[in-house]
Amino acid sequence: MSMDLSVPETWRVKGPLYRLEAARCKTCGRIHYPPMPACPYCGSRDLERVTLPSEGVLESYSVVYAVPEGSRHKAPVLLGLVRLGRVRVVAEITDADPSELRTGMEVEAVLRRIRSDREAGIIRYGVMFRPKLKGGSRGG
């Protein structure tokens, strides 16, 4: 009955969700994701937007069966803790079988549909990660 996704919010989050936009603190040099109004590490408001690398390493992962409403057809969802340079992000893993996941494996960002709201006609895309392609042997 209720529209679950907001149209203005869908526009606002495009930077972080589509392009892995993060914020770099000019005071302490640390990067955080998603971007906040101040640095969560040192409190400085002197930040600049940066784009995270699109390739990284899987530091941990989980195969999630207890998935939320509206997404049960997707279960299980693969979830990764991905290190992108100096930053860790949490995101879904796609195009992979649970059995092939290993910590330390290389992954790369791809854009996928992450949520949809049928009633409002909104589809929200976002970055997911897939095992890094080697020599183009896999489909995207």
Next chain:
Amino acid sequence: MSMDLSVPETWRVKGPLYRLEAARCKTCGRIHYPPMPACPYCGSRDLERVTLPSEGVLESYSVVYAVPEGSRHKAPVLLGLVRLGRVRVVAEITDADPSELRTGMEVEAVLRRIRSDREAGIIRYGVMFRPKLKGGSRGG
């Protein structure tokens, strides 16, 4: 996307919503609706369930155009402040044209569908009030 009505809640509210069940305070004698765990007037927990009279008087009313999500097709909604004996209740008015409403007019309770949740297949009924029938000249 979200189920808006709860099944257990639908069962719990049947007394007040279907049968105008209220609570009478055995300490101060006052009646309140819907029933609360303690008397909102004197704080006593010594209460008994009573059923409100099904006929009363319209103390005030409003014709509401700013109706909530999912119910815009119902606009305008007629809203009544109805005195039932010693108690006032706020409820929808039905089976009436806005132009025929008058403060002081007699109204009577009828059971109507008040909300539905298509996705969960829940329909919730509740008491509404209509102008009191005189000699059966109106349809129910």
Next chain:
Amino acid sequence: MEVYITGVGLTKVGRHFDLSLRELAARAAFEALDSARIDKVDAVVVASTLSYREAGQFDLAGHLAGALGLKGAQTLAMEAGDASGLAAVEAACSLIRAGSAERVLVVGVDKLTDYVSSRVYRDLQRLYEAEVQALYDIGHAGVAGLLARLYMERYGVGRDTLSYWPAMDHSHAKHNPYAMLPFAIDPAAVPRALKVAEPLTLLDSFPLGDGAAALVLESEPHGDARAKVVLATSAAGYPSFTMNEDPLAPESVGEVAARLREVTGIAPANVDVIELGDTFTSIGVILAESLGLSKPGRAAVDAMEGRFTLGGDGPVVNPSGGLKARGHPVGATGVYMVGELALQLSGEYPGLRVDGARRGLAVMASGDGSSAHLVLVEGVA
């Protein structure tokens, strides 16, 4: 122990499509911190209402403390319906008086424009008793409409007279750079506007807007002190408007006015400036009369005769424009009120200035009238 208001940050109420809840909150918060010339606080008190169902961030105060770069702070998230902002000021004062904190950031924030208005109406209905009452498709304005008719019929007040209340709000708002609707309106236009909940129209009701306001409260005054909080109190759990013996005289509001007189010896009518939580015209006149600013049935007439504006013989009511014209970003509004009063008392208010004002009062009822909140501030000059 007195509590000093040393920082104020206000954002214009409006449609901030480009700002998230935390970005909007940050605008107000950073301005308040900067104006108090501090960059660390012991506690962050967040006032918000709709955001629990719109942005939907749990542990909102904790998350905001992080987003604002204020780690280590104690946090409180205050939700008290329409009155969350005043409740937050009250809680912040307690933290300071308890010695739990010396410097507190209060941030009120809500966004009402991220979803369609019919969804927001559904959510606003939850200010009323939610299990039974809020099931009807009555909208948030319905009860205000019932009360308006009751008021008009009991006191023989015409629809045209009532219209002077929102016209007063608008005439004040035109000076306020933070107001959502900073323009005057013709009282004759009110009854002809889009019907909302008869006899009330769109020009009797607050606009749906986003807003954030912030205050820094401190236990010790310093050079930046704008005002001090003399009393912050609330009384909850009374019968709602419609359950109350007299729907036009809510016991909750009577109780906080009585406490004001008891604790400070001051009657609301003797204060210089008052910000009132007039969600709708009918609620505005009911609050004014319950506080004793007007005799029963007279508040709209008094507004028409200029009693509540500059040069009138009553306190200046809603120099901000009130909920009608400044706007009512629900959980944030109480913080706006106290911030506006503080700037008024320090002579810095950029809107309608009440020269020589020494005392300011903010009063708000929760949506259904069962609770009332009151904050009295005094100048420090």
Next chain:
Amino acid sequence: MEVYITGVGLTKVGRHFDLSLRELAARAAFEALDSARIDKVDAVVVASTLSYREAGQFDLAGHLAGALGLKGAQTLAMEAGDASGLAAVEAACSLIRAGSAERVLVVGVDKLTDYVSSRVYRDLQRLYEAEVQALYDIGHAGVAGLLARLYMERYGVGRDTLSYWPAMDHSHAKHNPYAMLPFAIDPAAVPRALKVAEPLTLLDSFPLGDGAAALVLESEPHGDARAKVVLATSAAGYPSFTMNEDPLAPESVGEVAARLREVTGIAPANVDVIELGDTFTSIGVILAESLGLSKPGRAAVDAMEGRFTLGGDGPVVNPSGGLKARGHPVGATGVYMVGELALQLSGEYPGLRVDGARRGLAVMASGDGSSAHLVLVEGVA
């Protein structure tokens, strides 16, 4: 100034389909008031989290004050994610220390069974950053699963060893009449249970249940005093588990443990009884290690060896059964913890009794680890 716990009211955590949020709250509240032998309070502090999105009552504390017959009270509604209950105790102590109230009723209440569990998972996800992170269909358990794997791989701890943590909870819960799952489990059953977020299973995670717990806090002790609150503190706004330098050692928890040592000279390991907010097995071991109860990588082994149960050489951890077995009605849990500790210290606890216990500690992190809350209570005998 010390704050005395004079009344405790606990309801069994479970599926209370027949009770509304206010009726469930009333059970606990009336029991707490009766056990303190009072019938009026100056303030009502309500802790709730999920209810903002399930029952959906705005001004919840005001409405509850009315439903409980406590009109006139000041009200605070506290929402701090998983830690709302501990945040409410902290706020209530501030009200008393500020002199704003002499007697405060704290009520924690949440209902997680009014809707299907997949809806509740979606709402629980909002404990994480809601605008970006909570959009993924990862469920509430996902991050706990990531942390579990990280823990196992870093420390070479096997899945079978981790299972002793929930088995410890369950072995304690079987004595607790308020526990949702009052039975022992075989650690060997844990990895074979329904998968939730690998490597975690249903037996590693808290059950979805309804619950309400209440306390009466007073500024003056009287014959019914069960315990006193020595310290109630929190630290918010730190990086979340996954953003933190070390995801297995959240800075927020380290900070509240440091404050405990600083203010009272007591280390967590020297307390007699501890209630820990172990939403999932991985969070339980991380909290235990961050508090210094075990060396890094050792908490599950210590649990296996009986260190945290009666007769062990550590504090008794989760005599209630913890979040795993007593249950975790989210906003209410912190109030349960403090109520259970108070009864433990006064020798009235009906579950696993820790004879001679003098000090009890409750610790909870918010969902994503960015905030931590701590309450230390002491006996008054």
